Amino acid sequence: MATLSVAAILAENARRRPGKTALVEGELRLTFGEVWRRALARAGALSGLGVRPGDRVALMAPNTAEFPVAYFAVAAAGGVVVPVHLLLSAGEVEHVLKDSGATLLLVHPAQAETGRAAAEALGIQVVTLGEEFTELAAGAEPLPSYVTRGADDPAVIFYTSGTTGVPKGAVLSHFNIVMNATVNAFDANDIRADDIALGALPLFHAFGQTVSLNSTWRAGATLVLLPRFDAARAIELMVKEGVNTFHGVPTMYVALAAAAPQAATLPDLRVCVSGGASLPVAVLERFEEAFGAKVYEGYGLSETSPTATVNQPLFGTKPGTIGHPLWGVDVEIARAEAESRIELLPPGELGEVVIRGHNVFSGYLGRPEATAEALVDGWFRTGDLGTKDDDGFLRIVDRKKDVIIRGGYNVYPREIEEVLLRHPSIAQVAVIGLPDELHGEEVCAVVVPASGTAPDAAAITEWSKGHLGRHKYPRRVEFADALPLGPSMKVLKRELRAKYVEKRADPA
Known part of the structure; x- marks a missing residue:
């Protein structure tokens, strides 16, 4: 053995x-x-x-x-x-x-x-x-x-x-x-x-x-711990300790990019890795501009140890993608509707992201049925929808469960979030589907306003019309001081849905 x-x-x-x-x-x-x-x-x-x-x-x-x-x-x-x-x-x-x-x-x-x-x-x-x-x-x-x-x-x-x-x-x-x-x-x-890596996650x-x-210790490198993440404190600590490696989730990159102009000195970062949730391209650009460092976005789940794919220097990087599979790991796109079997799709087609390799877990403790649903034909079904392009770059489009079906059309919240984050008054946003008598579901954007701005819901909807298809733009815009985050710093959309279903939508 x-x-x-x-x-x-x-x-x-x-x-x-x-x-x-x-x-x-x-x-x-x-x-x-x-x-x-x-x-x-x-x-x-x-x-x-x-x-x-x-x-x-x-x-x-x-x-x-x-x-x-x-x-x-x-x-x-x-x-x-x-x-x-x-x-x-x-x-x-x-x-x-x-x-x-x-x-x-x-x-x-x-x-x-x-x-x-x-x-x-x-x-x-x-x-x-x-x-x-x-x-x-x-x-x-x-x-x-x-x-x-x-x-x-x-x-x-x-x-x-x-x-x-x-x-x-x-x-x-x-x-x-x-x-x-x-x-x-x-x-x-x-x-x-x-x-020297910062341990802020x-x-x-x-x-x-x-x-x-x-991974840091596997390479024999040094880990500097930050017990509670605060962007200004993180920048100060990275400068003081000579940190050149940063691992973070998108919310951390948002905060660091916003804090950078106020910092006396910025760290000289060589490797920045993002994961845990999708990194909007607008955030990636703001961070790279502020710190003069490249961000390598990756993707993984607890069930995959976690890393499955990442943008890697060897393959080149492509903003808005999660790069290529790790060494020894296969990541493909399978037909999402075929739940009891794995039917792989050709490049360019949208389907469920499936993974096999040395990183796939043994199963869910004491839950054989859940394990059998997740592990099919030797592949792990992630529940995420994505595509793979001709160059092998993978892209996450959305969670299977988060897709909004408005008037019979599939609407992918992540695509709308990417667009809305380019609006000057929006610091963070989560797009959810809410029940609607006429269309089945309506698109709702929950917005955390950028500091110093007083955004207007109708103005955001109007602006969106010029940047998004007619079935995609948010008819409903709500404002929040912060978005609810789960253990892995992902936005808890189920909590937002529960909260805003309670509030009756105003007709737009």
Whole structure:
């Protein structure tokens, strides 16, 4: 049996470059050797608490040094990490703990109240990160090395926010994560050992965990943690620490481009990767102009470890696309209506994005029916609609569930959002379909106004008429201070739909 462990990502660095700075958080600087020693000491404490290979250990912590140390401690002890999203209520945390079968919760003091309430309701043991975990580690025998695991054994269970129903646990193997980190580091973009990356994406989420933490360390590079994202603070920190690599979601790129003019100095960025949601071309252009850096947009899901495709220097880049598949991964377009089989479509045709390769998950924990629906003929069905052009560039058009059908015509919200973001009064926008007696569904734009502007709904609709087809322009425009975001920083359109269905539309 082939063996492999995510723990090797850190262990090998401790062996090859023990004195190199691995992690920076505020004034704290730790070398690879120091992080690994801390992880092994805590792995010893976990074994003492009864954690056995294959046991699930929930981890609830922000982007502080405690997260990677605890993460690699669980991996070293042979446990399975169950990351818990920080914005969940106690009831939602309880669902994750119960569904995953977690036997222990490691919780940061900042989340201790919510975490403890959930764990105590289920009679699950809790250890607080920081002082308590450090004391337990000091009194335990550190593990001599990491526990051997099978390459296909579970390493992490990510709870997907899902567009419907309760969150499901996507099971990723050691092979999934190590391969994704490796090809992200060495094949997709040119990541070097002397790079310094900003860890601003939440590490409890697949994008932050694989791309910021594991890929950066797979290359032997340094990770600078930013516990709470704030654009001005991020710019200041990147300049101070000499950061040249930034991973972010579109909302972060929007904020950085807006904050750039006020900054005294800007960082010299070499690699900028965007994912988590579609990056509007207008935002990409604003950011590239402000920072003089190229953005490589990619695409992935919790179920694909997460990266599936990305714009890569090797193939050239194309704004508005998600680039090409990663090394060893196939991404194609299949007929969306044929749900029980995979029928691949030729270039240029619109269909469902399907993925196969070393990055595809083992399945949904304890949900064979959901797994069978998602994994068809050896491919993972993403639920996203897209196209592939003659040069192999992939483009996401929209979520299958978000398509608006107005008067019998398919309307793709993403296309309308791209156009509206070029309006000077609009900072952010989400387009949704709302029930309409005459047309079935009506197009509604929920707009976050640009600061210092007082946009007028009728004026936006009028402007849209000149830029969009008659069945596409938003007849209804609503204003909001902010858009609701999910765990992966995607806009929660189901929440917007629920909110604005309540409000009766004014006839346009």
